[in-house]
Amino acid sequence: MTLLSSVTGRLTAAALSLAVALPAVAQETPQSGGVANVAIQPEPPGLMLPLVQNAPTQRVAGNIFEGLLRYDADLKPMPQLATSWEISDDGLAYTFHLHPDVIWHDGEAFSAADVVFSADVFLRETNPRTRAILDHVASIEAPDDETVVFTLKQPFPAFIQAFEVGTLPIVPKHLYEGTDFYHNPANNHPIGTGPFEFAKWDRGSVIELDKNPDYYEAGKPYLDKIYWHVIPDAASRAAAYENGTLNIMPAGSVENFDIPRLAEMDGSCMTEAGNEYFNPFAMLWLNNREGPTADKRFRQAVMYALDRDFARNVLWNGLGKVPNGPFSSTLAAHDDDLQPYPYDPDKAEELLDEMGYDGEPVRLLPLPYGETWTRWAEAVRQNLEDVGINIETESSDVAGWNQKISDWDYDIAFTYLFQYGDPSLGIARTYVSSNIAKGSPWNNVEGYENPEIDKLFADAAVENDADKRQAMYDQIQQTLHDDVPLAWIMELAQPTIYRCSVHDLITTGIGLNDGFKNAWIEQ
Amino acid sequence: MNFFKRFAQNRGALVGLVILGLVVVLALLAPLLYPDSPWRMVQRPFLAPGEVSGFWLGTDVMGRDVAAGLAHGAWVSLLIGLISTVVALAIGVPLGALAGYFGGKIDDALMRFTEFFQTIPNFALAIVLVAIMEPSTFSIVLAIAIVSWPPVARLVRGEFLSIKHREYVEAARLVGQTHRDIIIKQILPNTLSPVIVLASLMVATAILLESSLSFLGLGDPDTMSWGYMIGAARTVMRQAWWLSVIPGVAILLTVLALNLVGEGLDDALNPQLARAR
Numbered sequence: 001m002t003l004l005s006s007v008t009g010r011l012t013a014a015a016l017s018l019a020v021a022l023p024a025v026a027q028e029t030p031q032s033g034g035v036a037n038v039a040i041q042p043e044p045p046g047l048m049l050p051l052v053q054n055a056p057t058q059r060v061a062g063n064i065f066e067g068l069l070r071y072d073a074d075l076k077p078m079p080q081l082a083t084s085w086e087i088s089d090d091g092l093a094y095t096f097h098l099h100p101d102v103i104w105h106d107g108e109a110f111s112a113a114d115v116v117f118s119a120d121v122f123l124r125e126t127n128p129r130t131r132a133i134l135d136h137v138a139s140i141e142a143p144d145d146e147t148v149v150f151t152l153k154q155p156f157p158a159f160i161q162a163f164e165v166g167t168l169p170i171v172p173k174h175l176y177e178g179t180d181f182y183h184n185p186a187n188n189h190p191i192g193t194g195p196f197e198f199a200k201w202d203r204g205s206v207i208e209l210d211k212n213p214d215y216y217e218a219g220k221p222y223l224d225k226i227y228w229h230v231i232p233d234a235a236s237r238a239a240a241y242e243n244g245t246l247n248i249m250p251a252g253s254v255e256n257f258d259i260p261r262l263a264e265m266d267g268s269c270m271t272e273a274g275n276e277y278f279n280p281f282a283m284l285w286l287n288n289r290e291g292p293t294a295d296k297r298f299r300q301a302v303m304y305a306l307d308r309d310f311a312r313n314v315l316w317n318g319l320g321k322v323p324n325g326p327f328s329s330t331l332a333a334h335d336d337d338l339q340p341y342p343y344d345p346d347k348a349e350e351l352l353d354e355m356g357y358d359g360e361p362v363r364l365l366p367l368p369y370g371e372t373w374t375r376w377a378e379a380v381r382q383n384l385e386d387v388g389i390n391i392e393t394e395s396s397d398v399a400g401w402n403q404k405i406s407d408w409d410y411d412i413a414f415t416y417l418f419q420y421g422d423p424s425l426g427i428a429r430t431y432v433s434s435n436i437a438k439g440s441p442w443n444n445v446e447g448y449e450n451p452e453i454d455k456l457f458a459d460a461a462v463e464n465d466a467d468k469r470q471a472m473y474d475q476i477q478q479t480l481h482d483d484v485p486l487a488w489i490m491e492l493a494q495p496t497i498y499r500c501s502v503h504d505l506i507t508t509g510i511g512l513n514d515g516f517k518n519a520w521i522e523q
Numbered sequence: 524m525n526f527f528k529r530f531a532q533n534r535g536a537l538v539g540l541v542i543l544g545l546v547v548v549l550a551l552l553a554p555l556l557y558p559d560s561p562w563r564m565v566q567r568p569f570l571a572p573g574e575v576s577g578f579w580l581g582t583d584v585m586g587r588d589v590a591a592g593l594a595h596g597a598w599v600s601l602l603i604g605l606i607s608t609v610v611a612l613a614i615g616v617p618l619g620a621l622a623g624y625f626g627g628k629i630d631d632a633l634m635r636f637t638e639f640f641q642t643i644p645n646f647a648l649a650i651v652l653v654a655i656m657e658p659s660t661f662s663i664v665l666a667i668a669i670v671s672w673p674p675v676a677r678l679v680r681g682e683f684l685s686i687k688h689r690e691y692v693e694a695a696r697l698v699g700q701t702h703r704d705i706i707i708k709q710i711l712p713n714t715l716s717p718v719i720v721l722a723s724l725m726v727a728t729a730i731l732l733e734s735s736l737s738f739l740g741l742g743d744p745d746t747m748s749w750g751y752m753i754g755a756a757r758t759v760m761r762q763a764w765w766l767s768v769i770p771g772v773a774i775l776l777t778v779l780a781l782n783l784v785g786e787g788l789d790d791a792l793n794p795q796l797a798r799a800r
Contacts, residue, residue, distance in 0.1 A: 234758040255758055257584065314568055314585055366744075371758050374740070375585055381745075382562045393744035395658045 030504065032222045034521030037246045039237050039253035040228040041370055043204065045399045048187040050118070050169045051126050053442055054398065055280075055369075055416075058166045059250060060228050063209055063515040064105075065192035067165035068096055068115065068148075073276045073509045075421045077160055081110075081170060081193065082148075091155035091464070098146045101216040104172050105197045112142035117173035119150070126181055128443040132429050133162045136461070154462045158422035164277060164510055165194075166418075167425070195221035195517035205230055215517070222520035234371050238262060247502055247521075250512050251275075251494035255371055256317040262497050269500040272493055274511020279328040279419040279426070280494060284380070284487035287411050288447040292362055292389075297355040299484035302412070303341035304348035305387040306380060308489055315376050319493035325481045327427060328419045328491050333473040338481055348387040361390045365405070367414035368398050377414060380489075384412075405441035416492060417442065423473060424461035431476075431485060432457050448485035529791040536787020542780035546773075550601050553594035561591040561747040569763050583752070583766050584759055593773055596749040600777065603664055603733045603748075604726040610668035611729075612722060615675025620706050620714075622676070623683025634680070637673045645670040649732055653741045660743045663736060667729045678721055682714035716792035720785055727781035734774050749774050 040060060046052040049061035068082040077085070082096040102110035120140045123130040136156040141149050152159065162168055170193065175186045190198050195217075196209040207228040211221055229246060231237045234255045240246045241254075241262060254262055263270035286293040286302065293299060308322045321329060324340035362384075366377030381391045391412075396404060404410050420426030429435050429442070433449040453476060460472040496512060498505055504518040530536055559565070566575060570582040572589075580589035622633040640648075649666045656662035686692060687710060695709045736742055737750030738757075749770040756766030 235760060257759060257762065310564065314564075371755070375755070377744075378562060379564065379585060382560065382564060385560065386563070391745070395740070395744055 028503070028522070030222050030518075030520035031523055032219075032224075032520070033523065034223055036223050036226045036248055036502070036516060036519065036521070038226060038228050038248040038250065039241070039246050040207065040230055040250070041234075041237065041253040042232065042368065042398055043230040044207075045402065046187065047190050047198065047201070047207070049166065049190070050123060050171050051182065051187065053127070053129070053166070054402070055252070058513045060207055060209075061169075061190065061192075062165050062194070062510070062513040063196040063226060063517075064190050064194045064198055065165050065169040065171075066194045066515070067163050067168050067170065068098075069160075069163035070514055071161065071164060071277050071421075071509045073273060075161060075277060075509055077163070078508065080163075080165075081115075082163070085160075087160065091157070092152045094150040094152070094159065096148045096150075098148065099216055100146055102193050103214055103216075104174075104193055105191045105212065106172070106175075108172065108174050110170075110172075110193055111145040112148045113145070114170055114173045115148045116140050116142050117177060118170045119168060122171050122176060122181060123168065128435060128437065128440045129426075129429050130162070130167055132432075132435055133159070133167070133425060155464055156424070156462055157464060158424045158461065161421050161425060165515070166510075166513055167420075194515055196223075196226055196515065199225075217517065221517045223516055226516060234258070241497070244499075247499040248505065248512075249497040251492075251496055252369060254495075254497055256315060256319065259317060259319070259495060259497065263495075267500050268497060270495055270497045271506060272495050274496060274506035274509065274514075275494040276330075276509035277418075277421060278494075278510070278513075279330055279421075280416050280492040281323070281328050281419050281488070282414070282416040282490040282492055283430075284489060285405065285410065285413040285415055285446050286484070286486050287408065288449075288485060289408065291411050292355075292357055292360055293411050295355050296483060297351045298357060299487070300341075301348040301351040301355075301357075301387065301389075302384065302487050303484055304344045304351065305383050305389070306341075306487065306489060307343045307383050309343065311376060311379055312490060315372055315379065316490065316493070319495065321491040321493075323488045323491050325477045326431075326488055327423065327473070327477055330491070331419065331421070331423065333423050333470060335474045335477040338477055345383075345387050352388060357389070359388070359390045361392050363394055363411040364391050365394050365396065365401065365410045365413035367416070368396060368401055373414060380414075402441045405445050406439050408438060408445060408447065412487075415441070423476075424457070428457040428461065431480060446486050448483070450479070450483065453479060526791050529794055530787045533783075533787040533790050535783045536790070539780040539783025539787065542776050543784055546597050546777050546780065547601065549594050550598040553591075553598050557588065557591035557594055559591065561595040562587060563591075569759075571763075572765055572769075580769055581763075581765060583756060584763075589752070589766065589769055592747045592752050593749070593770060595747045596752060596770065597773070597777075599660075599746050599748045600730045600733060600774070603660065603667070604729040604781075607664045607667035607671070607729045607733075608722055608725045610664060611672040611725060612675055612718070614668065615672035616679050616711075616718065618672075619676035619679025619681075620683055620711060623680035624687055624702070624706055624710065626684075630680070633676070637676045640670070641673045643670075646732065646735065649736060650739070650741060653736055658736075658741050658743055660746060663733060663741075663743060666736075667732050670732070671725055671728060675718065675721060675725075678717060679714055682717065683710055686710050686713055720789045720792060723781055723785035723788055727778045727785070730774065730781070731778055 040056050044054055044056040047061045049057055049065050066081050070078045070080045072078055081099055083099050085096045087094055104110055124134055136152050137150050138153045139151045172191050195212050195215050197212050199208040199210045201207045209226040211224050237253055238258050241249050286299050288294055312320055312322055325338045327334045364381055367373045384391050405413055418426055430444055431448055432454050435444040456472050456476050460469050463469040501522040503520050507518045508514045564586040565588050566578055566582045566586050568582055568584055568586040570578055572581040573579055578588055583589055618633050622630040649670045652666035653662050692709055695705050734750030737748045738754040742748055742751045752770040753767050760767055
């Protein structure tokens with residue numbers, strides 16, 4: 001177990017800089033009963049978490065599915081489906097002991113075979129981010145029904161962080177084995193092991209989850225039901241919270257200018273906790289393959305043209321942070337010395353002149369996640385037009401946005417991705433050339449290819465020496481900073497606003513995405 | 524009494540004409556008054572009207588000049604209203620003329636086709652069309668034209684039915700004029716007055732439709748329009764009511780003006796009806 005402690009020690013160090021405390025745990029004993037009414041914005045395209053990775057999907061489906069582990073605010077692993085785990089001294093074998101009493105929502109027994117199937121077959125095929133992590137894994141075996149052993153090809157210190165529900169959700173083998181994963185009827189009625197079961201989904205209105213009466217942690221969950229309300233209009237959402245129809249407003253469901261007003265209402269609480277694992281990072285995909293965006297000078301001009309401080313101050317009400325490069329400042333591997341691109345329209349125009357940009361129209365695809373994102377796209381368009389770039393804005397819904405980005409049918413597109421706790425988990429996937437594949441909006445969709453970066457990311461992930469690894473990450477940040485494969489626009493803050501009568505809503509660094517198994521409502 | 528005197532007898536129509544004139548002037552002068560893009564963030568956000576000199580209508584959620592948006596939006600609204608009406612006329616007039624003139628099976632076929640469009644609620648169809656084609660000025664004009672041509676076709680058909688048996692049309696037929704000449708030179712000019720009146724009202728409807736589409740976020744994302752301004756300000760209604768109200772009043776006045784002008788045109792073009800009133 002020595003290695004485990006050294007690993008967690010490093011992770012603790014990584015998380016210390018976050019300095020965000022979890023809300024104080026209430027002293028009272030939890031009460032059963034009550035209903036959570038949560039806003040979900042926008043409506044998720046699907047709930048089959050292992051197939052659909054949009055943020056709203058993760059938020060809802062984290063109650064239905066579970067991973068082997070959860071993580072606290074310091075990113076230290078906590079038990080979930082696995083009650084205990086060991087890492088061998090050579091850092092190659094990860095052994096998980098599973099909870100013995102778990103059953104699927106349809107009544108079938110859960111076993112180690114489900115874990116092996118999920119990691120080795122299902123997610124390797126369907127989830128590019130998990131696939132990249134599992135590339136380090138030589139074999140996954142189940143010596144008995146309650147034990148799973150992951151054997152790595154080489155030490156990969158960040159591996160212990162990869163077992164959260166959004167990254168490695170466990171899917172039911174008995175429903176999926178040998179089927180077409182994307183067209184399995186179970187996708188419309190997802191079956192998991194989580195504290196809440198899928199009940200029904202009135203499209204455009206509400207997603208209903210029922211308490212799982214057979215949940216393996218005795219007494220939990222406390223809530224009887226969770227209703228996820230789809231209310232596309234921000235003003236109506238705010239009104240629904242004020243009149244008590246909603247009692248939980250996750251990040252993104254309150255317009256930024258409205259946050260202070262709702263948070264300061266009587267009986268209203270706000271927290272920025274529950275975000276430590278994800279580090280959401282807003283970016284502009286720049287299509288590196290064709291058009292003006294294929295030219296490095298054009299991409300640098302975009303960085304100079306963007307007034308990111310304006311976006312932060314006006315659109316995000318001062319919440320969040322302007323990044324200095326590709327790495328979120330909360331990561332341990334972040335290079336603090338990197339100088340951010342300043343807002344310098346003249347420099348941008350100079351670069352555009354130098355490359356001979358001729359006014360060719362450039363398409364801009366906003367993220368259809370609500371008013372703030374629409375306004376943000378308008379601000380970015382204005383910034384770019386001010387330096388002489390000819391922008392055409394496109395419109396789409398969430399499914400259309402997924403489709404266009406997956407098909408590389410865009411020039412500039414808004415997105416935000418989770419960077420997770422380690423560059424090898426959340427950042428490498430966006431830049432390494434082995435992760436270029438049509439069909440996913442979450443991989444290297446900009447088409448950046450640089451063998452030097454590929455090698456550095458690969459080496460850094462398996463480097464056990466912290467200093468050497470940091471040197472590599474510094475070099476990566478410097479190179480990416482110069483190449484601008486995509487534009488880094490904001491480290492997003494994710495405030496949750498909720499009625500103070502709701503307790504223990506966020507108990508981990510995964511926040512709301514971890515499910516509501518501990519949450520209870522004071523009657 | 525000549526046309527203008529008859530028109531001027533309707534006071535409402537005169538008021539409408541003045542308002543409409545002002546809107547047109549505003550639209551034409553927009554590029555001179557506000558040469559910058561109306562999307563440009565120029566001041567602090569949420570300035571109330573008159574709070575800072577030079578921004579007499581204040582600024583919106585992102586510090587864009589509301590007055591600039593209003594002026595540029597006038598241009599967009601009028602342009603879309605006019606063009607889509609012209610397109611709707613270009614579809615409706617020929618179809619109505621053919622149906623009314625030839626009658627029989629052609630009439631049946633064309634009218635069933637027209638009814639097919641009439642049975643679908645206008646706005647719902649427009650939303651579907653814009654959503655399918657992806658929002659742009661082109662798709663919005665087309666969608667508005669497609670939902671608004673059926674009344675034109677029915678009106679023109681009715682006029683043709685009543686005129687085609689008049690003596691001068693029979694005479695034209697006797698001297699051997701072709702169907703085309705009879706339709707275009709003999710009958711069509713005599714159906715124009717009700718069509719002109721209808722067209723002026725259609726422009727108003729088109730402006731409303733465009734505003735509604737933009738309000739719902741289905742406008743051309745690159746053009747500043749009044750509907751967009753209301754849609755974007757809707758969520759801040761409590762903090763800054765004027766952001767929704769100002770463009771709302773602009774739409775109200777323009778549509779009202781067009782309706783008043785339409786009524787005046789009706790009086791001027793149908794003197795018998797006007798006198799009877």
